[in-house]
Amino acid sequence: MILYLDTSALVKRYFKEPYSDQVIAKWQEATEIVTSSVAYAETLAAIYRKKRESALKDNLVKEIADALRADWNSFIRIPVNDELNEYIDKAINGHPLRGFDAIHLASAMIMNGAFPDNVLFACFDKTLTQAAIKEGIKTFPANSAEFHKS
Numbered sequence: 001m002i003l004y005l006d007t008s009a010l011v012k013r014y015f016k017e018p019y020s021d022q023v024i025a026k027w028q029e030a031t032e033i034v035t036s037s038v039a040y041a042e043t044l045a046a047i048y049r050k051k052r053e054s055a056l057k058d059n060l061v062k063e064i065a066d067a068l069r070a071d072w073n074s075f076i077r078i079p080v081n082d083e084l085n086e087y088i089d090k091a092i093n094g095h096p097l098r099g100f101d102a103i104h105l106a107s108a109m110i111m112n113g114a115f116p117d118n119v120l121f122a123c124f125d126k127t128l129t130q131a132a133i134k135e136g137i138k139t140f141p142a143n144s145a146e147f148h149k150s
Contacts, residue, residue, distance in 0.1 A: 002119045003030035004111055006104040007042040009122035009140075010035060013071070014043075014064045015050060019141070023122060026140055030120075034076040036107040038100055043068055078107035095131035105131050112137045 003026055005013075012020040013027065027033060044065060051061045078084065080103060087106030091097060097105060105128060112119045112135070121132045122140045129139050 001026075001030050002032045002034055002111060002115055003027060004034045004104075004108045004119055004121045005039070006035070006108075006121070006123040006125070006128065007039050007046065007100070008124035010039055010043050011046045012124075014047065014067060019124065022140075026120065026122060032076055033071075033074065034078065034107070034111055034119075036103050037077045037079050038103050039077075040068075040072060042100060078110060084110065091131065091135075095134070096127060097131060101125060101128045101131075104128065105135065108132060108137050109135055 005023075005027075009023050011017070012023040047061060047064050047068065050056060084103070084106050087109045088102050091102040091105040091109065095102075095105065104123070108119065108121045112121075117138070119137060120140050121129075121137045123129045123132065124141075129141075132139050
């Protein structure tokens, strides 16, 4: 199984949140981990937002950011380019998505097209998950009703 992680799922690797254990278990089952190249900036921004909101210690934040950097090198990263833009057009035209969510959906659509029925899209945004389901992509959690819109 190829596991595509949007940022809402990727953050669960580095912080104990609902579904963190399940994301890590799926990660361990996967043959490949895939994400969009924009996930680096999004995840790093989330780490530093959590620092501001939770008063995390600098050394812990550095450790978490270093873990992201180490993992990043092992990911297949879908670049934002003209090829992706064709999929972004379809994603935006067909679904009420924010910009980065459209990038994640378009990236997952490319992977799902290349490896039908072998991609699992991990996402914790209700609208984005529903869009992925409508595009025929298997999702985790399987039912967007299991979580709140992020």
